[in-house]
Amino acid sequence: MNIVNPATEEIIASVKEDDSKSLAHKRNLLKVGQKNWAARSLAERLRIITQFYNLLDAEKERLAAMLTSEVGKPLQQSRNEINGAGTRIKWMLDHGAKYLSDELVTDTPELKEYISYNPLGIVCNISAWNYPYLVGVNVFIPALMAGNAVLYKPSEYATLTGLEIEKLLRQAGVPDDVFKVAIGAKETGEHLLDMNFDGYFFTGSYRTGKHIYERVAPKMVPCQLELGGKDPLYVAGDVKDVAAVAVATADGAFYNNGQSCCSVERIYVHEKVYDDYLAAFVKEVESWKTGLPDEEGVYIGALTRKEQLKVLELQVKDALQYGAVLLSGGKRKGEKGNYFEPTVLTNVTNQMKVMQEESFGPIIGIMKVNDDAEALYLMQDTAYGLTASVYSDSWERAENILSQIDSGTGYWNCCDRVSAALPWSGRRHSGIGATLSHQGIRAFTRPRAWHLKR
Secondary structure, three states, rough: OEEEEOOOOOEEEEEEOOOOOHHHHHHHHHHHHHHHHHHHHHHHHHHHHHHHHHHHHHOOHHHHHHHHHOOOHHHHHHHHHHHHHHHHHHHHHHHHHHHHHHEEEEOOOOEEEEEEEEOOOOEEOOOOOHHHHHHHHHHHHHHOOOOEEEEEEEEEEHHHHHHHHHHHHHOOOOOOOEEEOOOOHHHHHHHHHHHHOOOOEEOOOHHHHHHHHHHHHHHHEEEEOOOOEEEHHHHHHHHOOOOHHHHHHHHHHHHHOOOOOOOEEEEEOOOHHHHHHHHHHHHHOOOEEOOOOOOOOOOOOOOOOOOHHHHHHHHHHHHHHOEEEEEEEEOOOOOOOOOOOOEEEEEEOOOOHHOOOOOOEEEEEEEOOOOHHHHHHHHHHOOOOOOEEEEEOOOHHHHHOOOOOOOOOEEEEOOOOOOOOOEEEOOOHHOOOEEEHHHHOOOEEEEEEEEEEO
């Protein structure tokens, strides 16, 4: 399998894909290794993960350069991702002992009741390319902490990063038969679904997540899906610093080229501030530098997947056909590399593809609304339910709107952010289960009840 730099279209590496035989061999090794790993003390496992945390920081520049070369994001954003992964790991290390240790419920002279949190066993983690470190550590770090073995399949678009993760975990002290990488694309993923694991954890698109859920359902093991979104944002009419809100929300829509599950994907603006907001938003977008992602000051790099260029072109075409107005961008950029101009569309409606189908690229539709009620109605008009944002000078106003939206996360005066202390979860087409927080740690365990009568 060739690894292609999306910014230059040059082949930067070639790797051998796994087949069913090699994957079965890796799983058999993990079956033996998991028992020995689970038998180690929690303190020892946490010590090893701490070593990985330290190595990630020490190797940051090299890892960031490699990540940029295979996914196309600007180098500083790659550094930011690795820093963010470190922050999440640190939170898990600081709280892992609390949430993985036995939990005493009752302790009387007659009766003792407690809960133990046992590992699932061998976990299959099919991961994503847009934030391979961030979405990766959400799964394999708590899985390893809890005593599981992990067969980790990085996206075919982030293979080199996946192999570096494996290398650093080895260096940190994770045994060779506790963490294995599965190399390949769709066929490799299908082989994994044919095999027996004690839990499946996937990050990616709704379509693939639905397929995985249906395939593994008969096995009756945990299947957790972190899927996409069509995340809405509303700018209320009471916002005073409209320009600052425009700058912040433009970043929320276009950071990492819009290739984030929680990117702002559609914006509704109260008519009182619409004109000022739109002018400031377009000014900010047109100030960004587009170019090779390893160049200083570049904000918009190359899209990771070439196929996504066609998706964005079709969304623009559909919107313009039904009356949208193109204010900026709208087409591919340059003759080489997966570049698409940052695109702003107005006069949009919720019937257009750009307002209904996940874009996962540097494109946004902005719609004027008359009041909060109209904004709420339009924000709810989606099959997804990952995040929703409201910018307003009144918390009461924002809370009234957000409390009526069925999403896993609500933002007031912020967007496109994740905290390790809070659960990351989706509703409906945005997924099942939760990573991060204490729920994300315990997702990799099976609780066992103990009744001890004295």
